[in-house]
Amino acid sequence: xxxxxxxxxxxxxxxxxxxxxxxxxxxxxxxxxxxxxxxxxxxxxxxxxxxxxxxxxxxxxxxxxxxxxxxxxxxxxxxxxxxxxxxxxxxxxxxxxxxxxxxxxxxxxxxxxxxxxxxxxxxxxxxxxxxxxxxxxxxxxxxxxxxxxxxxxxxxxxxxxxxxxxxxxxxxxxxxxxxxxxxxxxxxxxxxxxxxxxxxxxxxxxxxxxxxxxxxxxxxxxxxxxxxxxxxxxxxxxxxxxxxxxxxxxxxxxxxxxxxxxxxxxxxxxxxxxxxxxxxxxxxxxxxxxxxxxxxxxxxxxxxxxxxxxxxxxxxxxxxxxx
Numbered sequence: 001x002x003x004x005x006x007x008x009x010x011x012x013x014x015x016x017x018x019x020x021x022x023x024x025x026x027x028x029x030x031x032x033x034x035x036x037x038x039x040x041x042x043x044x045x046x047x048x049x050x051x052x053x054x055x056x057x058x059x060x061x062x063x064x065x066x067x068x069x070x071x072x073x074x075x076x077x078x079x080x081x082x083x084x085x086x087x088x089x090x091x092x093x094x095x096x097x098x099x100x101x102x103x104x105x106x107x108x109x110x111x112x113x114x115x116x117x118x119x120x121x122x123x124x125x126x127x128x129x130x131x132x133x134x135x136x137x138x139x140x141x142x143x144x145x146x147x148x149x150x151x152x153x154x155x156x157x158x159x160x161x162x163x164x165x166x167x168x169x170x171x172x173x174x175x176x177x178x179x180x181x182x183x184x185x186x187x188x189x190x191x192x193x194x195x196x197x198x199x200x201x202x203x204x205x206x207x208x209x210x211x212x213x214x215x216x217x218x219x220x221x222x223x224x225x226x227x228x229x230x231x232x233x234x235x236x237x238x239x240x241x242x243x244x245x246x247x248x249x250x251x252x253x254x255x256x257x258x259x260x261x262x263x264x265x266x267x268x269x270x271x272x273x274x275x276x277x278x279x280x281x282x283x284x285x286x287x288x289x290x291x292x293x294x295x296x297x298x299x300x301x302x303x304x305x306x307x308x309x310x311x312x313x314x315x316x317x318x319x320x321x322x323x
Contacts, residue, residue, distance in 0.1 A: 115284055
């Protein structure tokens with residue numbers, strides 16, 4: 001027999017957005033089910049020091065914060081399911097999600113909080129230096145590099161914005177780009193080139209994150225010229241990879257409206273998607289801010305939007321029954 005789990009509010013994803021939605025949904029009496037997905041806890045499970053989440057004067061650990069969020073959600077009535085969804089049916093309500101073992105999840109509303117993953121260069125040395133100098137979020141980690149030499153890798157809007165942001169903390173920021181022109185908007189390029197704290201290395205690609213010291217940390221980036229093949233290095237203590245993100249939306253292609261970057265499109269100021277009763281929150285719909293606190297905020301919004309949707313649907317059903 002195939003197991004089926006039904007709920008008034010089905011939530012896919014268990015990062016700050018999904019768990020915040022679960023807390024609000026449970027407190028509204030909707031007994032939400034959270035399908036945790038391929039990475040329970042989201043990106044914060046791979047983050048060590050968190051210094052910018054409100055309410056904690058001391059540095060906290062990302063996995064600890066997500067553990068507390070999950071415990072709070074369960075305490076108020078949310079149910080956690082450990083499964084990976086492989087198929088969705090949004091053609092009618094209740095919506096149906098199917099896990100890789102065949103389990104069916106049915107929801108009168110669906111909150112999508114599947115997040116997005118930062119794109120990395122794919123180097124073994126980069127992976128070894130994650131949390132030790134290699135980062136994919138200057139807004140998250142730039143504060144830890146006050147007064148240190150840092151580099152940003154990339155050439156689009158995100159890379160230029162991160163380089164400019166890092167000048168708040170560092171007097172020596174290097175932007176490394178594998179071409180001889182940037183893809184970023186003209187106004188951002190003008191700000192970058194006008195900032196005396198930033199220099200640009202053209203036609204360079206990073207081939208190694210070099211570690212050293214005790215405890216080990218990033219000490220340099222080894223570079224290769226994309227035109228001549230010549231190798232060089234630059235001494236840095238922070239290397240920020242800013243080459244974009246992958247929103248986890250493949251499941252919903254051809255089911256929901258996505259934008260040109262594959263993020264779920266929502267109605268401005270809400271979490272409502274192109275399908276009534278389906279809501280999106282967190283990094284799966286936000287390609288601008290991408291912070292734990294903003295994800296949690298939109299998770300709250302999604303739960304409130306879903307609650308109102310259900311209230312209106314229930315009212316209409318009662319009114320039709322009375323006719």
